[in-house]
Amino acid sequence: MSESPVSGEKTYKVDLLTRVEGEGRFYLKVKDSQVVESKLNIFEAPRYFEALLRGRSIEEVPDIVARICGICPVAYQMSAVRALETGLGMVPSPQIRALRRLLYCGEWIESHALHVFLLHAPDFLGYDSAMAMAADHKDIVERGLKMKKAGNALVETLGGRAIHPISIRVGGFTSTPDKRAFRQLRVDLENALADAVDTVAWTGQLTFPDFNRDYTFACLDGDQYPLEWGDSIHISGVGSFAVEEFHQQTRETHVEHSTALQSHTKKGQTYLCGPMARLNRHHQRLHPTALRALAQSGLTLPVTNPYQSIVVRAVELVHALAEAIDIIDSYQQPGAPFADYQPRAATGSGATEAPRGLLVHRYQFGADGLIKDAEIIPPTSQNQAQIEGDLCSIAPRLMELDHAAATHLCEQLIRSYDPCISCATHFLKLEIDRGNEQSGDSNP
């Protein structure tokens, strides 16, 4: 970090953001309490997954998109199969839906535990890293690791392995577990649930910077707390609309300082997706255990302070653990692990709630079952413009702090959104001008 000595002008920057997923930096220039420039600079290389999918069989899509992220591969697989099955006119059986929801709970558990305890908690307890924090707070780090292990075990049981699961396929799963596979896991989840309830109380008593924003929130709509299913998306101030209308209701733009596209509503507003958006709209749909934990957390709804997202994630940890136990208790192994289908030419959209927020996929494919076009809109790229706006809004507060404290406040704010920069780098259309041999390549 550094400070520019120009008169009346202060620059806050961190060249490599720590405790976020992927590589990014931020830059904030303030003059007389007014923001001159704010950039969340995502310089992680574009990864061209959408281009990679073209020409591949729809059967390969779940395995390929799982590679986008080692933290939330299930989210990518779930949005992918939702989009593909919608295009194919398939509706999964209630047993398959329950099993997918259970798998997704596992991912929420491991991802939220990682962020709450190892990435975000050090900010509140005054440490640079989880490693430094562990020396003084072994119990906190061990609690997080135990919870994460339970989530990983759940993903491994259903997905075949904890990282980049391999059992998800169009129409269901490649195979489904026997009920006995959950016996020990259920015990571990029960223990983790008790820890998660304590975690809500613990995070609720942390000290949060006073910083409330008038957000436009976006999340899935449905009968349950949003996770693996939902036919419509709700944006506050806009209303609810079908998932396939997402591209008409929002627009993505490229900015020079980022390899990730930024999202706005069609009226040009920034918006926020993720745990706060979900909780504010769907708190009545939380599992009763999570609802009780929320009532005792000290949070006031709607939550509009991003620093309090650590509490919201803790509440969602309780929800995911409690719901996972309920699903296991009522689990009946499906008669067939997947339903067959006939490929047809179609376009399908699907959205689910990744740990970090709304994840929208759209695929166009032919009757030969090959992908013609793919579009993947991850939550971090949707939130990127909002994060920049929030950095602008916190600028007057920075003037009261010394440079190190001000920079830290900005970093802590960015970490509040749990950005996954590696996921966010889906890219603009690339056009290569080779003189008279012009090739227009639409690599996303």
Place this chain on the structure above:
Amino acid sequence: MSLKIIVLGNATAGDDGAAILAAKALQLESDNRVEIIFAGRPGTGLLDLLEGPEPVILMDVVSGSGEPGGIISISLDQLTEQLQPAAQTSSHGFGPTEVLSLGKVLGRQLPSGYLVGIEGQRFDPGEQLTAAVQQQLPEYIARVQALISMGGQAAPGP
């Protein structure tokens, strides 16, 4: 099991997949006393994989140890004593050194064994290894094979 081999890396990130390719070649030759775990980039999940009494061989691709294709072997004890963990850049940034250091701080019982690494050169998307790494892959496999034959308990060559 009397020996656990944990293989780290990403098969779709250029040279980062070298240890995975090497381990697949090993698997054909190994016996049922050896458990091979393809762990990808497990982050802190590596701590869970290190639980248990068996000695461990960590196979990984390293960066900054020397020439591309160069092979290093270092005991897990030395790894935690001599190397400084990197700044915590992300959960993906929890490499073996950071995870072992975290385990040590937490007072976890860590296994004996070795990290055997091969120096990578390019980590771009793709499954192709660079020529230097590809050329050294047989030697890398031989080093790990030698260590397996010694039960994962002795230094595998220079």
